[in-house]
Amino acid sequence: MNARFCVFAVLLLLTTKAHPASVHLVNAGTSDYVIYHEADAPSSVALAASQMQDYVLKVTGAELPIVNRPGDKMISIGDNLAARQAGVSLAAIPWEGYRIVTRDSDVFLVGRDCEAGQLTPNGGTSNGSLNATYDFLERFLGVRWLMPGEHGDYVPKSADLWIPETDLRDAPALLNRRVPYLQQHRADVKRWCMQQRLGASLYLNHSHNWRRTIPASHFDAHPDWFAERGGVRIPPTGRYKLCTTNPGLIRAYADAAIKYFDQKPAASCYSLSPSDSAGYCQCDRCSALYETDPNGDLSVTPAILAFYNGVAKRVGKKYPGKILAGYVYADYVFPPKKTVKLEPNVFLTWAPSFDYGFTLSRSELQQQWRELLSQWTQVTSNLSYYDLPMHIETEAGALNPPGLEILKLIYPNLQRAKMKGVYVYGIEAWGRAAPLNYLLARLAWNPAADVEALFDEYCAKAYEGGGDDINQLFRLLDREVARHYREYPKARYTLTTDMMRDIYAKNFAAIEKLYRAAESKVRDSDAKVRLSMIGDNLTVLHWNLRQQGVLEAAEESTFHLSDQAFSAFLSANRGSLALSPTMVNDPPPSVRSKFQVTVAPRAKHRDPIKPFQLRGDQHLVLRPLGDDRVELKFSRVSKRGKLVHYAVYRQDASEVASGLVSDTEPIGWESDQADYYHLVISADTASLMVTVSGAAWAVDGKLSDQGLHLLGKVTPLYFYVPDQTASFPLSLEASPPGETASAMLRDPGGQQVASFDCSIISVDRQRIEVSAEQVGWWQLDIQAAASGVIDDVWIKTEPPLSGYFSIAPDFALEVQIQETGVE
Known part of the structure; x- marks a missing residue:
């Protein structure tokens, strides 16, 4: 655990292809070489052989057979007898490390590999021979894995392939290399991470x-x-x-x-x-x-x-x-x-949260970052790094620049500090930040790599003839984002209205011009797809800028879409690698649950609905009133950089409708004999108010273990206490002393039963005793406390109550769970 494994690449001799010791692997599109690995080699070695075969074929047109016996002329992959007899050993090669060696007419790629089920001494895995293969394909064939998917590879063409005389050793500087939030659930992203040699022997x-x-x-x-x-x-x-x-x-x-x-x-x-x-x-x-x-x-x-x-x-x-x-x-x-x-068994992960977003654009925080790095390395050598220092959190399509200056600050210093691992956030929407994702992966293997050269090469290869324009586009954003963070001291890692106005609206015309210039120059079909992923996000960005009213002459932009066309655009791109994967793709467990729903009689004790604000993800259960059309109108929608999606499901979890939540576009559907419907809203930190007509309804207070989340504006809540309930817990939560709340609890007869106060303590949890006369609808009237202000407020009931609240007392819905959905 305390060992330090540095990059140690030694290239003994690189010669021209005319040198007699060079290996002429492919000649005029043909080859008499084979790819050899032992039949019982680890699966990662077999994958390495397959990847070698695929990419040699793509580059040269020559298909090299994969064999399990050494050949007269071969690329030998893995730590096998043939390699050892040729004098290619793994002595002093650390986990995940490898050698690439030419011997006479053969090429050996030998790495430290874990067998199936085997772990390294520090609980990780090692695919050294696979790492060697990807290095070989990059170094000698010029292949680049620019992004995941069928259009992500850069594969140059050459009918001849020479490998110079080589004895190369390499290993990662960091024992734990992770770039999370890249849509890792996707098979193509998992493969890309392997190709970038991300992994962990620790x-x-x-x-x-x-x-x-x-x-x-x-x-x-x-x-x-x-x-x-x-x-x-x-x-x-x-x-x-x-x-x-x-x-x-x-x-x-x-x-x-x-x-x-x-x-x-x-x-x-x-x-x-x-x-x-x-x-x-x-x-x-x-x-x-x-x-x-x-x-x-x-x-x-x-x-x-x-x-x-x-x-x-x-x-x-x-x-x-x-x-x-x-x-x-x-x-x-x-x-x-x-x-x-x-x-000695404690391992620290330093996560300098003060630098989230692009705050390291500020010189004083750069100095603080350097000082703390030095101080923590004096506390322990068991240290890894966690950060999101070039991260703008949003689903609004705002392109995320690579933060070149920040990368040049962080990674060389991490290597000098002998960090053992790195966990730095990527961006899930690849069309927003593909260059950043690529740089993070490359620097995880070699923190000393030339950031500027990597970025320039990426743009040139990813966007072909339009590479210079896209390079300029991202560098423009890099400068503007850095300027904004210096001028707006409260800017953090979440997209704000100020950022939308001061960075993206201000520069949208220049961004659009550079993008269209690049588009006119790209000829390669894969480069066109990669470029269009940026364009898809600019479409999303334009719509959001227009929604916020911060973009002048928005209708004149080539990215302008009507709301209806924009909704269709999002539906057509559902599951896209390019965009943030936040649409409601599958019914959540709550939708797969079975409910008994009952429309409540008109309440005896009720108060008018006040303006309210629900915050975060929501799940509503709705029971149509007769054959009327069910319609929902949203207002006070505060998106906080989110694209707020909704989906409507029948009681059997089949989808009725889906789309974007909007202040201007209500959603509705005709009742089709379903007993009840579900409305699921994917909102994250966004907030909204909803008005329902044509249905009785209740909102789920169990999506978070804190309960139903209200923001700033509150209204009385109603919940049903069924027969044979002896008692139930009820909680009110706020964040005193600044954010506070109080509440009065009344039983079905209108009698005050309890009062709650979160002006000093954050959670006021009480167990409420229930008599037989108190079965029915109860009211919780949330109010301002004696001090502080109402902001984030949570209300939670616990079993035996169902956890559902009604907001409109004249259209209250009793919801009882009969069968819980399975994850």
């Missing part, structure tokens, strides 16, 4: 793990394990926090990790990382460890590292060779002021 799991390890169900028995705030142990919801100094909690967490390793002997790593966001424990023991960071903010680092050490020490007694990994991030991103000696 397995690390540093995900937020507190909720999985210490579930909220432990609260009733062990409230002292959970965070205290305002003198009260807070009921766990959402991204709840633990009391890191509690001995029982440390013991329970260690026991959970030990149980995990007991059940999975091959596992090598368990995550210690806290849940995301703020809200750390304020008990006396935890608070005594906290510090003030250099920016004057709270730093909980000493408490978090003490927790990591406490758990790791207990686990290490039984499993000294296992890794306990954890973030240093957010409120614990700064090293402690006093030296802390970490347990």
Whole structure:
């Protein structure tokens, strides 16, 4: 785990193809060479042989047979007897490393390979011979894997192929190389990642793990394990926090990790990382460890590292060779002021959250980044890196520039700091950021690579005759994004209205001109497809700029589409690699559940609906009123860079309609005898108000374990308490002291039963006793608290209640779950 494997490529001799020691692999489109690997070689070696055969054929037209016996003239792949007899050994070659060697008329590609089911000593995998093959194809055939899919390869043509006399050794500088958020579920993306030699001989799991390890169900028995705030142990919801100094909690967490390793002997790593966001424990023991960071903010680092050490020490007694990994991030991103000696099995993942987005365009944060990198490397050598420093989070089609200057800052410094791993976000919409995704993958293997040269080559090869124009386009955006982040100190990694106006609307005409110039010059069919992926995102961007009213003369743009045409465009591109994959593609589990729904009688005690704002993903259940048309109108839609999609399903989960949520376009359908319908809204952080006609309806409060999420504007909520309910838990949640809320709970007779207050504590959870006379519809009236303001508010019921709320009391719908959908 502590070993340092550096890139060490030594090319002993590169000669011209006329040199007598060169290997003439293909001559005028023909070859008498074979590709050899042992019959029982690892599957990665067999894949390497297949990839070699495919790409030699594509480049030269010569198809080399794959054989399982050495030939007179051969490309030998894998660590086999023929290679060893030729003197090509793997001595001193690290995991994932390889050699490429010419011997007489043969070529040997030999790497450290894992057998089926085999793991490296650090729990990872190694496909060294496959890595050698991809290097060979790039280095000697000129192949490039520019992006996933059938149009992603750059394959030059040559009927002759010479391999100069070579003895080359290479291995990755980083033992764990991941570029997440590339649509990794797709087979073509998985293959592309292999072609870029992404992988890990060191397995690390540093995900937020507190909720999985210490579930909220432990609260009733062990409230002292959970965070205290305002003198009260807070009921766990959402991204709840633990009391890191509690001995029982440390013991329970260690026991959970030990149980995990007991059940999975091959596992090598368990995550210690806290849940995301703020809200750390304020008990006396935890608070005594906290510090003030250099920016004057709270730093909980000493408490978090003490927790990591406490758990790791207990686990290490039984499993000294296992890794306990954890973030240093957010409120614990700064090293402690006093030296802390970490347990040898603790592995830190530094995630400098202050640099998310393009904030490293600011010189003061560049300096802070360098200082912290140096400081953390003094704390431990067990260190990996997590970041999204060139990431603009959006589905609005805004092109994401590569951040060339930031890349040149980060990667060489990571290598000098002897980082063991890198986990830097890519962009799922390849049409927004293909150059960035490519650069991240290349730099993961070789952090010292020439960023400018890589980018220039990418544009030239990916976009052919239009490469210069696309190069200029992305460099323009690189400059403008950097300028914006320097001029707007609050800009982070999420697309804002200011960014849409100041970067994208301001420069849209220039972007459009460069794109159309490139389009006019491209002749290669694959390059045309790659270029069109950028165009698809510019279509999305234009529509969003027009929706926000920030683009002058929007109708004159060549990217202009009517709302109807734009919706059809999105439907036609469903599942595209080019666009953000956020459309509702499959019915979620809630839609596959079976419900009993009952339209409520007219409520005796009801209040008028007030303007309200639902935030995040939503699931509505709707029961048509007779044969009337069901119609929904949306208002107050705040998209926050999202394309907010909807899908309507019948009770059998068959789709009725789908499209984009819009302030101007209602959605509706004719009732077709279904007992009820589902409306699913994919909104993420977006918010909206909905008005329903022609149906009784209820909204699901179980999509998040925090409950139904309201933003800023609230209205009374109604929920049904069925017969034989003895009691039920009900929670109100806010984020005091700034964001607060209170509520009054009334029973079906209109009597106040309980009051809730989140002006001091974040979660007010109460168990409500129910008498036989209180069966029926209850009202929760959410109000402003005595201090603070209403902003993000969550309301949650727990079993035995169903978790569904009605907002319109005259059209309330009782929803009872009969059969839960299966994931």
